Amino acid sequence: MKALLTERQQSILDFIEEFSRSQGMAPTISEAAQFFKIKPATAFAHLRALQRKGFIDRSSKARSLCLTRKSSPKHLSLTLSVPMLGRISAGLPLFAEQNIENNVQVDPSMLPPGIGGHRLFGLKVVGYSMIEKGIHDGDTVIAKESISPEIGKIVIALVDNEATIKTFYLDDGKVELRPANPRYESHFYNYDEIVIQGIAVALIRTIR
Numbered sequence: 001m002k003a004l005l006t007e008r009q010q011s012i013l014d015f016i017e018e019f020s021r022s023q024g025m026a027p028t029i030s031e032a033a034q035f036f037k038i039k040p041a042t043a044f045a046h047l048r049a050l051q052r053k054g055f056i057d058r059s060s061k062a063r064s065l066c067l068t069r070k071s072s073p074k075h076l077s078l079t080l081s082v083p084m085l086g087r088i089s090a091g092l093p094l095f096a097e098q099n100i101e102n103n104v105q106v107d108p109s110m111l112p113p114g115i116g117g118h119r120l121f122g123l124k125v126v127g128y129s130m131i132e133k134g135i136h137d138g139d140t141v142i143a144k145e146s147i148s149p150e151i152g153k154i155v156i157a158l159v160d161n162e163a164t165i166k167t168f169y170l171d172d173g174k175v176e177l178r179p180a181n182p183r184y185e186s187h188f189y190n191y192d193e194i195v196i197q198g199i200a201v202a203l204i205r206t207i208r
Helices: 007-023 029-036 040-052
Strands: 066-069 072-074 078-089 104-107 120-126 141-147 154-159 162-171 174-178 187-189 196-206
Touching: 007 029, 007 040, 007 066, 029 040, 040 174, 104 120, 104 141, 104 196, 120 162, 120 196, 141 154, 162 196
Parallel strands: 078 120, 078 162
Antiparallel strands: 066 072, 078 104, 120 141, 141 196, 154 162, 154 196, 162 174, 174 187
16 A cells, blocks of 8 residues: 655655656756745655655656656656757747757657657747647647648648648638637638648647
């Protein structure tokens, strides 16, 4: 039987799991303290309690936290390395350089079924036009390479050599790129004016 957790300890355990899943690495004590608005010493005390109760394992190294399941550590190395191709705009589009800037680690459990065989790429969101879809400024969108989206899918589109993220619709023979924020308007394009680069399949939330 597992030891009982206090409400705060359960919240910290949930934070460690979510942070590790979304960021591909464990949080630091300072990041945990900042998230819960508590002192680092208080966060450290909670982590020590979680370790004593067998819910986490840690060493003196930075970002060494790992969750335990039946005394077997859930290490955070079983992830996919996805290339980041630059930045996209969820408002005013930004130029999307086609160079791989770095890589982001993605937990395969975040991805929908049937994603195997597709090339994946990540793009950083800048702006707020997709906020009602839960896509916020600073988040990372993981997309699968595709030029043929279904209606209603969130796509990465290239318009005049600039990339943007919007929802894909068709309207009277034109492509509609629809935002998810009433402060922004849809834009309509002929088929030869845009290039669909990919379909969003996952989101890595920026921890705030």
